[in-house]
Amino acid sequence: MSRLAAACRALVAAPWFNAASFVVILLNALTLGLETYHGFVRSAGAVFHVLEYVFLACFSVELLVRFCAHLPRPGRFFRDRWNLFDLAIVLAPLIPGVRENVTLLRLLRLARIVRAFRLFPSLRVILVGIRRSLPGLASFLLITLLVLYGYAMLGWMVFGHAYPEQYGTVGQAMLTLFLLLSLDGITDTLQAGRAVTEWGILYYLSYMIAASYLLTNLLVGVVLNALQEAQEVEKEAAAAPPAPAPRSNIEERIAVLRAALDDLEREVAGADAVPVEAGVR
Template sequence: MKRLRMFVMGTRFNRFIMGLIIVNAILIGMETFPAIYQRFHAPLMILDIVILLIFAIEVALKIAVLKKSYFSNPWNIFDFVIVLGSVILYSTPFVSVLRIFRVLRVFRTITAIPTLRRIVAALFMAIPTISSVLLIMLIIFYVYAVLGTSFYGEVAPEYFGNIFLSFITLFQIFTLESWASGIFRPIFEQEPSAWLYFISFIVIAAFIMINLIVGEIVNNAQKISDEVEEDTGEIKTDTSEIKELRKEIREIKQMLQQK
C-alpha cells in the first residue's frame, strides 16, 4: 500500500496525468476541424476512450490510497465529477452534455498545477469584494445610462434612445471597442461637451473599477503565496531538526560502540 501511495502521489505519475490532460485538450481542439474529424474519427474516438479510462483509473487509485480524505479536497471532487460524468454519459444519447464534460476535462489542468490552483483560490477569495465593486459599477452604469438618454437620446437615438440602449452602448464603451469612431465622434460633432461624459465614464468604470478588482485578486494571491511560503519554511525547519537529531543519534551510537 505504501508503494502504491508513493506511485500515485509521486511526481512522475502526476506529470504523466498532466501530459494526458494536454493531449486530451489537443484532441478536443482537433475535432473542431471537420476535415480532420471526418478523416480520423475512429482513431480520435479510440484515443479519447483510452484517455478517459486512464483518468478513471487515476481517480480510483487515489480514492483507494486516500480513502475518505480524497473527498475533503474540492479539486479532487471536481476531478471525480468530471470523470464520473464522462464515463456515465459516454454511451448515452446525451451527446451535448457529454461534450461539455469532455471540454471540462481541460480544466483539470488547474488541478494539476499548484500555481493555477492558487490563482483560482485567490479569485474565489475576492468574490465578496468583487460583488461590492460590481454593485458600485451597476450604480455608475445606471447613472450614466440615465444621463446619456437625457442628453443624447435625440442626437443618437440608435445608441441612447432609451435606457436599455444606453446600457448596451455603455457596455461597448466599457470594453473600449470602437467607442471613439463609432459612438463618440458622431455625437461630439453635434455636442462638443460630450467628451466630458465619455471620458469621465471610461476613467471611472473602465480604469478605476477594473483596477480595484485586479488589485483585490493580486492581494489574495499574495496572501496565499505567503501562507505557502510559511508552510514550506516550517517543513524545512522540521526537516533540518530531524537531520540534526539523526546526527546526534549516530554520534551517541558511535560513542556506545567505542565503549
C-alpha cells in the same frame, strides 16, 4: 493493505505522476480539438473512439491510485473537492442518458482540462485567487452598475433625442456606455457628442476617467490582492507540519510489533529448551 496504501502514496507524491497526468490531459484536449476537423474524423474516427477509452482508463487508474493512497481511511478521499470533481468527470459518462448525449459527453471531456489546475501549485494559486476575489468582484460589479446607471441617465437626458438608437432608453444607454469601456471608437463618440452639445466632451471625458481608468485599476487591485492572499495560503499549507499518522496505522504497527515480539519469545524459549534436553540425555 498498508503496503498498498504506502505504495500509492509514494506514487502520488512522485513528480512524474503529475507530469504523466498532465500529458494525458493535454492529449485529451488535443484529440478533442482534432475532432472538430471533419477530415480527421472521416479518416481516423475509429482511432479517436479508441483514444477516448484509453483516456478514460488512464483517468480511472489515476483516480483509483489516489483513492488507495487514502487507505485505510477512504473517507479522507471524499473530503477533497478535486477528488469529487475527478470522480464526477470519470463516472458521469457511464450514467445512462449522458453517454447517449454527444454534447454532454463533449462538455465532460472538455471539463477534464480543468483537472490540470490540481497538478501544479501555480495554477492552484490562480484558481484560489479567483475564488477569493469573488466577494470583492461583487462589490466592484455593484459600483460599476451604479456608475453606468448614473451616466446612462445623463446620456439619456442629453443625447436621447439626437441618438435614440444608442440613448433612447436607459437600457440602451447603459449598453452603449458598457461597450465604451474598452475605449473603442471613442474619437468618433467624442465628435458625435460634441455635435449635440459642447458639454458632450466633458461628459465622455469624465466617463473615461471614472469608468475606464478608476474602475479598471480597482478591478486589478482586487484581483492582485486576492492572488497575494492565495499565495500566502499556499505557502502556509506547504510549510505546515505533516499530518499525524492515522490511529488505524498506529494500531496496525503495534500489532506487527507484538507479533514480532511473540515470534522472538518463541525462538528464545526454543533455544533455552535445547541445552536442557541435551543435559538430560
